Amino acid sequence: MHRALTRRPIPTSPGTGSGPDVISVSTLLCEHAADGNRLRYDVDIGAEDPVSEQPQRRPVVVWNTTNRCNLKCVHCYAGAESEPKAGELTTAEGKRLLDDLADYGAPVVLFSGGEPMVREDLTELVAYASDAGIRPVLSTNGTLLTTERARELKDAGLAYAGVSVDGLAERNDEFRGVDGAFQAAVEGIESCLDVGLKTGLRYTVTQQNVDDLDGVVDLLTDVGLDRFCFYHLSYSGRGETLDSVDLDTDERRSVVKRICDRTVRSHREGDEIETLLVGNYADAAYIVEYARREFGEDAARRVYARLARNGGDPTGERVAAVDCLGNVHPTQFWRTYSLGNVRDRSFGDIWDDDSNPLLRAVRNRPENLTGRCADCQYRHICRGGSRLRALAADNGLFGPDPQCYLDASERHGSRPTADAD
């Protein structure tokens, strides 16, 4: 068995917590970074322990603070534009929202956009969130992250900055619609590293940039980065029409295997990078199967037990989103449906309103799943994956996620959970 898997006993008691929303390849396969923050979410927020032993009872809230962006990414889930939308939450309203979230007990607020760094009050809002007891983290394209601004944000209490890069220079800049975006993002990452602000890569994998993935990891490793988050494409915003560039099943299996292989190899070589997979819970099942293949049945059971604590795709439960106009969404990607608006009702009242039949159903998914998900052995650690992609593929609200890449033998094979200790 690989030494990394035996370095420390893995707690295996099931049902006591709420496993990862980001799926940490390094933690699950290499026992990496098991201390620190114990919050779970579907967005990368820089937690040092992406596999929790504790349940997360309140959602991480993604706040898309503005619809304005300085880039023009073809896959933007928010459909961001160069100008702000009229009626975006003001600084004062934003602070009241943060109070609202703090009162409700939201553990983390992820400042996103558009590009959140175009908001001149970002540092002020980060400081306000931090003072209110919410962990402030940032999702940014990195191009505006000068050393000075990185330091300001860190001093304001920012806990993490995830920086999006989607290919090497030529491909990234084409994808992002602006020449020089790649270099500016790399410099942004360097700024974070210079001032000691925890940072990581966000890379949305598509057919168009999959070939650059290793090159980007190599380049950023040389810069000093050690945290890499790989996103599956979400079918929303401008990404809604991009299913033609999405990976097919074989490509997806291949790239996930590459990421697993690279992670394990780097740990064997003593280079402990963190790698995370985000946005497709078939990955959870795949990693169980990978652990069985590479390390044996006991390892697979331990990995399953850890994943089972959380229960897969967090839509409508452990992640929520508030858009720039105050609309509350079940995830940051589900832009076409809103549960309510924080200008006329508190976030907590909206989120706790179980009279909403859709919210109830989404929170009770494994019982409702149809098609090949209905009897899949992994439905409790995946929860059917993305409802948004299922709807986009006309599979229905409870139908299979078209990005699921498990084969029939994986869906119906031995049950690693049945006698997990």
Added chain:
Amino acid sequence: MVERTERRRVDDGDRAPNGREWELFVRSEGDDPMRHVGSVRAADADGAYELATRLFAWHADDVWVCPSSAMTRYTTHDLAADAPSVDPPADSDEPRNREWS
């Protein structure tokens, strides 16, 4: 005691960062009330209806959609503290705030 309820008028137009927002109401059985179940984003009423049925068809018999821009919300919630305040009626005769005895 009668509380004077101070509400603010939230009238923020379309309420969709992209496209148009439609308030959504569904009824699950004929003798149920219409229930507000959030809003959907679509180009027109038929698009909103189509999206609504994909989300709620398993639950609802009847579906109504209304442009969000046509909805004016009067709220006591304080996030909209900068919005225009609406004076309570002079007699404050609002039964839901009256302590009946």
